Amino acid sequence: MTDNCQILTGNQAAAIGVKLSGVQVVSAYPITPQTSLTETLSQYIEGGELEAEYVRVESEHSAMTVCIAASTVGARVFTSTSSHGLLYMHEQLHWAAGSRLPVVMCCVNRGVGAPWSIFNDQQDSIAQRDTGWIQIYCRDNQEIIDTVIQAYRIAEAVYAPVMVCYDGFVLSHTTMPVEVPDEEAVRAFLPPYKPHTILDPHDPRNINPVIFPWRRMDAEGCLRDGYMELRYKLQKALEEAKPVIADVSRAYGRIFGRDHGGFLWQYRLDDADVILAGMGSIATEATMATDMLRKEGIKAGVLGIRLYRPFPREEIREAIGNIKAKALLIFEKDISYGYEGALCSDVKAALYGSAVQPPIHDFICGLGGRDVKASEIADGVKASLNTVDEGDSRPQTIWLNCRKG
Amino acid sequence: MGENIFKIDEREYILPGSRACQGCGLSLAYRHALKALGQNTILTIPASCLTVLHGLYPITSVEIPCLNCTFASTAASASGLVAGLKAIKRTGLTVVAVAGDGGTYDIGIQALSGAAERGTDFIFVCYDNEGYMNTGTQRSSATPPGALTTTTPVLTKLEPKKDMLKIMEAHSLPYIASVNPSYPRDLYEKFTKAKLFKGTRYIQIYAPCPPGWAYLPKDTVKIGRMAVETGICVLFEIENGRFRFTGRSKVLAKKGKRLSVADYLDAQGRFRQMSRDQAVQLQQSVDEKWEEYVRRAVE
Amino acid sequence: MEDKDHHISAMCKPAPGEAGKTGDWRDVRPVINHEKCTPFIKKKPSCFLCWLYCPEGVIRDTIPVQIDLDYCKGCGICAEECPVGAITMVSEGKHDG
Ligand SMILES: Cc1ncc(C[n+]2csc(CCOP(=O)(O)OP(=O)(O)O)c2C)c(N)n1
Ligand code: SF4
Ligand code: SF4
Ligand code: SF4
Numbered sequence: 180m181t182d183n184c185q186i187l188t189g190n191q192a193a194a195i196g197v198k199l200s201g202v203q204v205v206s207a208y209p210i211t212p213q214t215s216l217t218e219t220l221s222q223y224i225e226g227g228e229l230e231a232e233y234v235r236v237e238s239e240h241s242a243m244t245v246c247i248a249a250s251t252v253g254a255r256v257f258t259s260t261s262s263h264g265l266l267y268m269h270e271q272l273h274w275a276a277g278s279r280l281p282v283v284m285c286c287v288n289r290g291v292g293a294p295w296s297i298f299n300d301q302q303d304s305i306a307q308r309d310t311g312w313i314q315i316y317c318r319d320n321q322e323i324i325d326t327v328i329q330a331y332r333i334a335e336a337v338y339a340p341v342m343v344c345y346d347g348f349v350l351s352h353t354t355m356p357v358e359v360p361d362e363e364a365v366r367a368f369l370p371p372y373k374p375h376t377i378l379d380p381h382d383p384r385n386i387n388p389v390i391f392p393w394r395r396m397d398a399e400g401c402l403r404d405g406y407m408e409l410r411y412k413l414q415k416a417l418e419e420a421k422p423v424i425a426d427v428s429r430a431y432g433r434i435f436g437r438d439h440g441g442f443l444w445q446y447r448l449d450d451a452d453v454i455l456a457g458m459g460s461i462a463t464e465a466t467m468a469t470d471m472l473r474k475e476g477i478k479a480g481v482l483g484i485r486l487y488r489p490f491p492r493e494e495i496r497e498a499i500g501n502i503k504a505k506a507l508l509i510f511e512k513d514i515s516y517g518y519e520g521a522l523c524s525d526v527k528a529a530l531y532g533s534a535v536q537p538p539i540h541d542f543i544c545g546l547g548g549r550d551v552k553a554s555e556i557a558d559g560v561k562a563s564l565n566t567v568d569e570g571d572s573r574p575q576t577i578w579l580n581c582r583k584g
Numbered sequence: 585m586g587e588n589i590f591k592i593d594e595r596e597y598i599l600p601g602s603r604a605c606q607g608c609g610l611s612l613a614y615r616h617a618l619k620a621l622g623q624n625t626i627l628t629i630p631a632s633c634l635t636v637l638h639g640l641y642p643i644t645s646v647e648i649p650c651l652n653c654t655f656a657s658t659a660a661s662a663s664g665l666v667a668g669l670k671a672i673k674r675t676g677l678t679v680v681a682v683a684g685d686g687g688t689y690d691i692g693i694q695a696l697s698g699a700a701e702r703g704t705d706f707i708f709v710c711y712d713n714e715g716y717m718n719t720g721t722q723r724s725s726a727t728p729p730g731a732l733t734t735t736t737p738v739l740t741k742l743e744p745k746k747d748m749l750k751i752m753e754a755h756s757l758p759y760i761a762s763v764n765p766s767y768p769r770d771l772y773e774k775f776t777k778a779k780l781f782k783g784t785r786y787i788q789i790y791a792p793c794p795p796g797w798a799y800l801p802k803d804t805v806k807i808g809r810m811a812v813e814t815g816i817c818v819l820f821e822i823e824n825g826r827f828r829f830t831g832r833s834k835v836l837a838k839k840g841k842r843l844s845v846a847d848y849l850d851a852q853g854r855f856r857q858m859s860r861d862q863a864v865q866l867q868q869s870v871d872e873k874w875e876e877y878v879r880r881a882v883e
Numbered sequence: 884m885e886d887k888d889h890h891i892s893a894m895c896k897p898a899p900g901e902a903g904k905t906g907d908w909r910d911v912r913p914v915i916n917h918e919k920c921t922p923f924i925k926k927k928p929s930c931f932l933c934w935l936y937c938p939e940g941v942i943r944d945t946i947p948v949q950i951d952l953d954y955c956k957g958c959g960i961c962a963e964e965c966p967v968g969a970i971t972m973v974s975e976g977k978h979d980g
Binding site: 203204206232234236244247249252253256270274381385386387389390391395403 | 623624625626628635636638639640641642643644646647648649650651652653654656657659660661662663664665667668669670671672674677694695697698701702
Binding site: 589592594596599601606611612640641765800802803 | 893894895896897898899900901902903904905908928929931934935936937938939940941944951953954956957958959960962963964972
C-alpha cells in the first residue's frame with residue numbers, strides 16, 4: 180500500500196487520521212498551532228467528506244464537555260487543542276477519564292504563559308500527566324496519522340481517553356511525505372465503538388453522581404464501589420492498556436506495514452556508551468546529534484519514549500539495563516518547577532533498584548520554542564561525558580541554551 | 585398516560601425518599617416539570633442541590649436518564665448529548681439541562697450563552713433558589729439585594745439581582761418562560777409547551793428554599809405565592825419575542841394591583857438585616873420591571 | 884451480598900428510599916380528617932391540592948387520600964395548603980432522650 184503517499188503537515192495528517200477513523204462528533208476551539216487541524220475537519224464535514232456533527236463551541240472547556248457527553252451517548256468523538264486550551268480543559272480531562280470514555284484528542288504541544296508563547300514545548304501536556312489519560316508522543320507526521328487511528332482502537336478497548344501529542348510547528352506546520360492508509364482497511368481495523376454507558380429512557384441511569392468514600396449497597400443488596408474502587412479501576416485500566424497498546428501497534432504494523440515501536444523506539448542504541456532519551460521531535464533531533472557524535476567516535480544512542488502514560492517502566496529498565504552506558508541524558512521540553520523535568524523524574528523512578536544505574540543528567544531545553552540544534556545537543560552530551568569521566572556521578576539538571584544569571 | 589383532575593400526569597418520576605430538604609421548592613417544581621417532560625427525556629445536571637436530589641451512588645431517586653456534568657459545563661453537556669444523539673441517529677428524545685442559579689447566572693453562563701447562540705436543540709432549566717445552596721447559602725448574582733448569605737453575612741447583598749431572563753432573551757430564543765412551583769399547572773403547561781419548540785428554550789423556576797431563605801418548610805408554597813402577588817416573581821412566557829403574562833400574574837396585570845414587597849421580605853429570615861433604603865429600592869425596581877412587562881404584554 | 888459490580892464508572896439505578904426511609908426525618912406527621920376532606924365527602928375526585936403541592940409526591944389522589952408515611956418528610960405543606968383544614972400536623976412524640 181505505497182500508492183497513496185502525500186506531502187502533509189502534522190495537522191493535515193491528524194485530520195486525515197480523524198476522517199479515516201470515522202469520527203462522528205468533532206468539537207473544538209481555535210488555538211495556535213492546533214487551529215489548522217480543526218479547520219481542515221470543518222472543511223471535511225461541511226464538504227460532505229466526513230459525516231459527522233461539528234460543534235463550534237465557545238471554549239475548550241465546552242469542547243471537551245461535548246466530547247464527554249457525545250461519547251457517553253455512544254458516538255466516536257474527537258477534539259484537539261494546545262497550550263492554554265488544554266489547561267482550560269483540565270477539569271474536563273479528569274471528568275472524561277473518570278467517566279471512562281474513549282475520547283481521543285490531539286494535543287499540538289505549545290508552551291504556556293505567562294508570558295504568552297505560541298511556540299513549542301511540552302509543558303502543556305506534561306502538566307496533564309495525572310488526569311488519567313493515555314499519552315502518546317509522536318516524532319513525525321507519519322506517526323501522527325497512524326497514532327490517531329490506533330488511538331481509537333486503544334481507547335475503545337480499555338475505555339480510557341487517549342491524548343496524541345505532537346510538537347507545535349515543528350510537526351504541526353512542517354510538511355513531510357506521509358503514507359495515507361486505505362480507508363477500507365482502517366474501517367476493518369477499527370471495530371464500531373460500543374459504549375459502556377447506558378443512556379436509555381427505558382432503563383434510566385444516573386451517570387457520574389456523587390459517590391461516598393465507602394462502598395454502598397444498591398437496591399438489590401449488592402455492595403457497590405466507593406470512590407476509591409473506581410479510582411483503582413482506572414489505574415488498572417491504564418496499566419492493562421500497555422499490552423493493548425503493544426498489540427494494537429503490532430496489528431497495525433501487520434496491516435499497514437508500519438509499527439512505530441509500541442512504547443519505546445531506539446536509534447543506534449545497542450552498543451551505546453551514552454543514552455539520549457526524550458519524547459517527540461526532540462528525540463528525533465537527538466538522533467541527528469547521535470550521528471554527529473558517532474562521527475567523532477562517541478558511541479551515542481537514542482531511547483525514544485513514545486508512551487508516557489501508562490509509563491513503560493519495565494521496558495525502560497530493560498532497554499537501559501541491556502546497555503552498559505556511562506551516562507543517561509534526558510532531553511525534555513518541560514520542567515516541574517522546584518525540582519526537575521517530569522520525564523527525568525519518571526525515568527529515575529523506573530530505574531530505582533535496578534542493577535544498571537548510569538549517572539543521569541536532565542537537559543531542560545526548547546522551552547517556549549527556544550531552538551535546539553543537533554550540534555547543541557551533541558555539545559551538551561560531550562560536556563556531560565566529561566563530568567562523568569571526571570568521576571562526578573551526581574544527578575544534574577542543565578538548562579540547555581539558556582543564559583543563566 | 586394517566587391524568588387527573590389537574591390534567592397532570594399521575595406518574596411520579598422522582599421516587600419517594602430523595603435527599604432534598606423538607607419543603608424544598610426545587611423538589612416540588614422538579615416533580616411537575618418531569619411529569620410534563622415525560623419519559624423520553626435525557627437530563628444533564630451540574631454540581632448543585634439537584635445532584636443531591638438525584639441521589640448518591642449506586643442509587644438514584646429519578647427515573648429519567650441523567651448525565652452529571654461539571655459545574656460550568658451544563659449547556660455544553662447538553663450540546664454534546666444533542667450532537668451525539670444526532671450522530672448515532674437516535675430521535676425522539678428531548679435533551680434537558682437543569683442547573684441552579686449559580687450554574688446558570690454565574691459559572692455556567694458562558695456555556696449557556698454559547699449553546700443558545702448555536703441554537704442547540706434543548707431546554708435549559710434554571711431553578712433559581714437565589715444562592716449557592718449546595719455549598720451552604722453563599723451569594724450568587726441571582727441573590728436579591730438585602731439578603732443575608734454566608735458570604736454577605738453582615739452587610740447583606742448590596743447589588744441588584746441579575747436579570748437572567750433578559751440576558752436569555754437577548755439570544756433570540758423561540759421560547760422563554762418564568763415559572764413558580766406555587767402554580768404547578770402553569771409550570772406544567774409551560775414545560776409541556778416548551779417541548780414543542782425546536783432550538784434552545786429557557787425556563788426559569790423561582791425555587792423557594794427553606795434553609796437558605798430562613799423560613800419554615802411548610803411555607804414554601806405561601807412564599808412562592810407572595811412572590812407572585814408582589815411581582816418579585818412574574819409568571820410569563822416569551823414566544824418568539826412575544827411577551828405574555830400567564831396565570832396569576834396575568835390576573836394581577838389586569839387588576840393593576842400588587843402587594844407591597846414588604847410582606848414578602850418580612851416572611852423570610854434572610855432579609856432581617858435589610859435596610860429601609862434597600863427595601864425601598866427593591867420596591868422601585870420591582871415596580872419598574874413590572875411596568876416594563878405591562879408595556880410589552882400582548883393581549 | 885458480594886460485589887458483583889462490573890461497572891467501570893458510576894451509574895446508578897433508580898430505587899425508592901435513596902436517602903433511606905425519609906419518614907424518619909419527621910417531627911410532625913400529617914393526619915387527615917377524612918370527614919372534612921372534600922373528595923371524601925363528595926365521593927368524587929376533586930380538590931387534591933395536597934397531592935398537587937406535596938414536594939415529595941407521597942400523597943395519593945385517591946378517595947380516601949393516602950399519605951405514604953414511610954417517606955413523608957413532615958414538611959407540613961399539605962396541611963398548610965388544604966383549603967378546608969382537613970390535615971393537621973401532629974407531633975411524632977419523639978424525644979431526644
Ligand atoms: C468548578 C467548581 N467550583 C465550585 C464547585 C463547588 N460547588 C458545588 S455546587 C455549588 C453551588 C451550586 O449553586 P447553584 O448552582 O446555585 O445550585 P444550588 O446548590 O443552589 O442548587 C458550588 C459552588 C464545583 N463543584 N465546581
Ligand atoms: S438547600 Fe434549598 S434548594 Fe437545596 S435541597 Fe434544601 S431546600 Fe432544596
Ligand atoms: S387538600 Fe385537603 S380537602 Fe383537598 S384533597 Fe387534600 S386533604 Fe382533602
Ligand atoms: S406535603 Fe410534606 S407533610 Fe405533607 S405529605 Fe408531603 S411530605 Fe408529608
